[in-house]
Amino acid sequence: MNNRNKILVFGMTALMVVNAPSYAQKKPVAAKKPVQATSKTAGTLIPNDPNVKIGKLPNGLTYYIRKNTEPKNRAELYLATRIGSLMEEDNQQGLAHFTEHMAFNGTKDFPKNDMINYLQKAGVRFGADLNAYTGFDQTVYQLPIPTDSAMVFKNGFKILANWAGKVIMDGEEIDKERGVIIEEDRQRGKNAQERMSKQLLPLLLKGSRYENRIPIGKIDILQTFTHDKIRNFYKDWYRPNLQAIIAVGDFDVNEVEQLIKANFSELTNPANPKPRLKYDLPDNKEPLIKIITDPEQAYNVAQIMYKQRGSVSKTTADYKKKLMYSMINSMLGARLQEILQKGTAPFIFAQTNYGPYQGGLVSGINALQTTVAAKSAATLEQAFSAALAENERMSKYGFVQSELDVAKKNIIAGSEKQFKEKDKTPSSSFVQQYLNNFLTSSPIPSIDFVYGETQKAVGSITLAEVNALVKTLITKDNQIIIIQAPEKDKAALPTEAQMLAAVKNAGSGVAAYVDNSVNKPLLEKKPVAGKIVNETKPDAIGVTELTLSNGIKVLLKPTDFKNDQIIFSSFSKGGTSLATDQNFQSVQMVSLIPESGVGAFNPTQLDKLLAGNTGRGGAYIDDLYQGFSGSASPKDLETAFQMVYAYATDPRKDAEIFNKNIDDYKVVLANKNANPTSVFSDTVQAVLSSYHKRAMPMTLEDLSKVSLNEAFAFYKDRFADASEQTFVIVGNFDINTIKPLIETYIASLPALNKKQNYADNGVRSPKGKISKTVYKGLEDKASVELYIHGDYDFNELNNTQLEALKAALEIKILERLREKESGVYSPRVSLSVQKYPDAHYYFNISFSCATANVEKLVAASLDEVSKIRTSGATADDISKFKSEEQRQVELSLRNNGFWLGYISSRLKNGESFDQILNYKKTLDAVSVESTKAAAQKYLTDENYIRLVLMPQK
Template sequence: MKRNLKILAIGLVAHLAVYSPGYAQKKPVAKKASTTVTKINGTLIPNDPDVKIGKLSNGLTYYIRKNTEPKKRAELYLATRIGSLMEDDDQQGLAHFTEHMAFNGSKDFPKNEMINYLQRAGVRFGADLNAYTSFNQTVYQLPIPTDSVDVFKSGFKILANWAGKIIMEGEEIDKERGVIIEEDRQRGKNAQERMSKQLLPLLLKGSRYENRLPIGKIALLQTFKHDKIRNFYKDWYRPNLQAVIAVGDFDVNEVEQLIKQNFSELTNPANPRPRLAYDLPDNKEPLVKVITDPEQAYNVAMVMYKQRGGVTKTTADFKKSMMYSMINSMLGARFQEILQKGNAPFLFAQTSYGAYQGGLVPDLNAFQTTVVSATGATLEKALIAGLAESERANKFGFLQSELEVTKKNIAAGNEKRLKEKDKTASSSFVQKYLNNFLEGSSIASTEYAYELTNKTLAQITLAEVNALAKTLITKENQIIVVQAPEKDKASLPTEAQLIAALKSAGNGVTAYVDNSVNKPLLEKKPVAGKILSEKKVDAIGATELTLSNGIKVLLKPTDFKNDQIIFSSFSKGGTSLAGNDDYQSAEMVSLISQSGVGDFNPSQLNKLLAGNTGSAGSYVSELYQGFSGSAAPKDIETAFQMVYAYATNPRKDVEIFNKNISDYKVVLANKNANPSSVFADTVQAVLASYNKRGMPTTLSDLDKISLDKAFAFYKDRFADLGEQTFVFVGNFEADKLKPFIETYIASLPTQNKKQNFVDNGVNPPVGKISKTVYKGLEDKAAVELYLHGDYEYTPENNIQLEALKAALEIKILERLREKESGVYSPNVGLSVNKLPKSHYYFTISFSCATANVEKLIAAALDEVSKIKGSGATADDIKKFKSEEQRQMELSLRNNNYWLSYITSCLQNGEDLDLFQKEKQMIEKVTVESTKATAGKYLNEDNYIRFVLVPQK
């Protein structure tokens, strides 16, 4: 619950930046300085010799690296140093529009043939094949298999088509207008967008950024003449502003030749337009803005101190960057401690130094404090308390003990990266090369970075870190922003009060006191049990152990990661066993495991385990309870110890529990301001048939929650662990784990009871149901359609349902987006459950204009009817089979897949060799089988229609 609140608050902060739907936002170029610290001399960080960097005669840059994780795969990217800042006044939004057109027809791939070709090769549109546009850059990504020569070579042809061969047919341009307008609607038309439009003149004041949001102007997107986007493409898509990045399981020299063959013919304009860099001016006086909106749910205040910065190129840059990271970490730990206290004056608070507004403006950083308060009346107090922490660090600095904690954690991460250097995913290398091309940041090798990190850690002193901390609060370039519900408008602090809070926050602060607990996690080792028997499970290359207390342990060693062991466990029961009078308390049992363990609250536990990769925790879900954790092999005993501690010595913390409940009450009191929240609650209630145990939590529910009951329920669920099954996956030797298993798992308490979960009858309604929610201020509708029912849960049936879902998803996308131009990203979902009762749900969901709701629902159901009448097309079945095969190849070399797969098989009573049969089951998917499956399961006997439209 606390985690959800934190995510929500961070999401609000993100929306304070810039409303720019449909594209990621990365960090661009560079400029002058306004706040400086003493310059530290350094040397240039050398590029990794394992990446081949070159440039064609036409100016195109390329990066090539051989990397075998994942095997038989490559990551191909086209990066361009152009974005919305390059648009003329009559082209606003056309950089992003051009990105869309790259998928709608090119010289070698007319119409949608590029997408069709890649889907047949197992590349998924959206999940794999994708692109984004920002102010300064547009980037295209294409993960592709390398074991098919033709497909692999075609990948470079596709990149070259994006780079200089997009056709821009007038008919396709006009069809795409509606899609982009719907993209804007899907990601906007809400409180965040409305408030962002008021914030932009402040946050981007006096710069070109203010008038060049990548989404552009809707009126212009609806009416621009075709030559405007064609001119943009001709002017800016040119090789001297582009880079090809290729990382994967291939021959480097062969890839270099493919790049030369496909890109050498591209040319630059005879008179190229200059690519200008744009800056954001300084402000001497504080910039202040208070904004309210009827649909805003929380009172949020932010203070930013803008500062000039730069990318990491030298060892001095690296050292400063590491010190900023340490400051962020130590401030974060201090806020964690405050948030555990019942008298914390905010629901959420965070202070950190980083890129200004997510890196939108080149070379501009900010030291930023964000707080969320319960009411408008308490916002000023919350802001002062949040700012006081940075003032405390400014006046008194940090402690050596705090610095040692963060140093240990950095060192542990550094050690792990080195050990995993030959198992590093290709995508992580791509990001480094993108940053080098787009920003000029260094590309250090893993070995060099390891040595530099260790050397720098040893050099950094507490005095240096505290000196840097003193530079973060500046007298100029201050920005204060408040976002709040309209209902709280009268109680909000004024601009003058906000400025006064900024100046007075440091008054009376005292030095920080470390609350570390200096004792071992376990006071003594438990009395060990025994491994009674073991047997080989050849189907999955595992060993099953039976322990003296009845617990079973499955061990599956792998070599997918060098420094990773992950595990989880389960036994039946969960919150389903709580009585109807106590289930609200039982559902809050997660707060027990989130309160720390034994004598250690969460912040003290983090300090105790600094530098230790071993971690574990407990959980109680609806049907199961158990543990999960991870560790590097050297720290695995710590993870075992944590399992034992959470099982036998849980922490009952009144202050943490009450603070969470208090915060949750604020969340519930405000959530109905948000249309999406009201809609989600309606969907949840209807799908639960209004069974109280399946309904959304209410304020009155919170009043029934008791810490004593929650703690007692937790203790009961972990009092008898004899039916637990543990699954371990990763790089370990079974014989080395066995002593820990005997000591910490075979010693867990057991009462030899037979336990099971209970079906409490939280089932969806039968028949045809329609619910319309009227909520929201703007022309934005949301639709969710459910086709569901009971069925026989078998692997064969599940595969047929998956194939049907994949085919329907293709058809819904083609119809609603490509043909109707009425949606941006429709979704077709499939959920199948075996326990407590076998049931399936097909869902079709999308957002659209209010006027188009009925037309698009009819179109979606028409596609359902067509697939029932004819089955999936042979071409769509081929796409499904290719994608499934490619995903399985990746999954079988992934520890998380195996942990989930083994656990799922054991819980559902399925054979562990099921994965070996999947290929044969997939081959049985045919046009006729999908027709039969559609006829049986896409029926409207149980059909639920949900629609959200603006309030009348």
């Protein structure tokens, strides 16, 4: 298994661990008027889309029904409830979420696991398709289901009705599920983020019911509550007047309405229903501030929030203001990105956004939220002040017209794309609108209305209006300031007084922003076009192959799956495998070359140049290949091809951007060992590659050897000869129309006509049995990675047998470790296969658990492997595998991304294009006996790797 070092992505803004946006509640209070609302700017009410049928049963249950044929023969069925952890009594904390779990553990019409078994046999995947979540004020069940089977489709509504009012709450099942939920808490938490969140929540939710109603609940209550507590919760709150059915898909609307009436009319409300109260998050006049440190926190992060009251956008005036907020976010974000590219940037991460408070933590509360990460504790105050200065620059001087023009063009382009795809909009896209309408009374505008109103609103928005709105974002009250930092840096952190002073003095001396746009075309002149020298139609999947005068092959697959989408990628052999041992460290950072922009344009300037244009193209270099990729609306395809030509012939060598990225990466490498997961990940990477020097995690010493000149030279060399590139283009295009663009920008790419290949540098996983335990971490949490791997004959039949084994093993591991042992939350079984540079397969079983259960659960996992090796997969599990595979193929066949990947993979691996046409025949070859034979050959203990992360001793 080849592993490459990848630059870590900062996730500094994830301060909370909650499942969904929800209301903060404690006691009833009078509703407060939204700020900035005036009768003069009220606008007109946004009308609901006439294509959705909205109704209500006599018992109060609401329903939303919409016919939509993308994807065909599929429907999205949802049960939405205005029920969450805020409804819990003190002795029920965690039981709203627990109830959601119990809905899958036995109902009146589907005892035990019958529901999951039934749906899996219908091709519905548990977790990936069938799922649910619980938040503070909502619990939502989702069921994507086929409609081409009348019985399965009808039973989908029976399942929703069972969730809504017929969950059994068997005592034995309740007790078995306790461990699963405790393991869910362990899997998601027991880390620095959770520990810091526990200190932050009293500050972020001060004075609200939220503070004591985190959805996961309290562990002591989950372990000890009596069965009547959860049964009472279900009886009190799962009632039709708090529920809605959402059905969107390829079906008859009247038939669905009758199914809803037949299945849900019998549900009743309690005689004396508990009131569902609304609550509010109190204001704070003085700033609230908190400095939190943790031994496993990797970075020095500061954040400020300016809370404001918001309201649901119900009028055209509200919608116009929403667009202006979106413009403000994009313009300020562009400014911060521009600073981040400079060597003088005082932060390694910076983000400012106006929107829902903490991602929707408290309904009805918005905030301007700024987050920065500094290189060290000593520079945190400087980084914080620099980000605040940009807020103040915006507030004092506003934006300039050229910035607003860019933001407007991008909004119009997005709206146009949505409008052009209106008849190809997936059903899942409509569900969230209807869910928001049920939960918050937000409107359901049609795509036509949104398009027309966006054009109108964007056209009327002036710079003066936007700059007036930005002055309302920074408030003197409702401020919250937070620092999160490594424990070791505690002494060097700024004090609370210093942070408050930074806020008070923010922006003193700032000047107005100066736009640095480059006013020139992407290409100074069109390249000298090449020619198409040959054209064939080699297969039965609708592909046309062109051979160009420079040797490049282009495979074209026109489709009608999307109205406004063309995607493409290319490849030729080589990649970073051709790096020498001397320049390998530099080559590992070669991705920074295309990330630095192209030609005369740095990334910020390039974004401004391409405002309103959907055409995008870029270059990549991975382990074995180099090539190009991109996407565009049909009207902008020329721009995407121009970018390909530019990245091939005029890459940008920007020392400032390159060195700034290297300096930031040094901070990442210097701090990453504080995080147990990072340490464990590095160990997994090292062990799986047999500690080969070309596959080891990058170190600070490696980074010190990185040279821009070497990385740039390698990039230039890899794209100096495009003669062996193969392009695959998929989407809504006319072959005759696209040919001139291909000749101009693809057939003109440089060609030296060399024969090239990648190098096999001997990176291999270790043979035999390997066991390694890493001791890192403060809490009772273990992570387990088990690998069974080996060499094999890479072909379609073997790969399908391996997939069947993987599916069967995944079912058994879930049943054993979660349902029977109650020892894990979501164990994962994965399979990866590769043909080059060596044909190899990897089965991986992974889970987290209590440290005391590691040996028991590893043994249970290997026992399930042994059972499959002895007897093969069961007929039942094979049936589930075949159904799920068939359903996924049906969806994939109408997906541009699938075809791009499928054609590219067949070409790279030298396989026939007609595999997909024969997939049913290949599936038919899977049987109990075939999986037994495959398991005995591939699920052996000959090459077995056991890796475990345990808390430090």
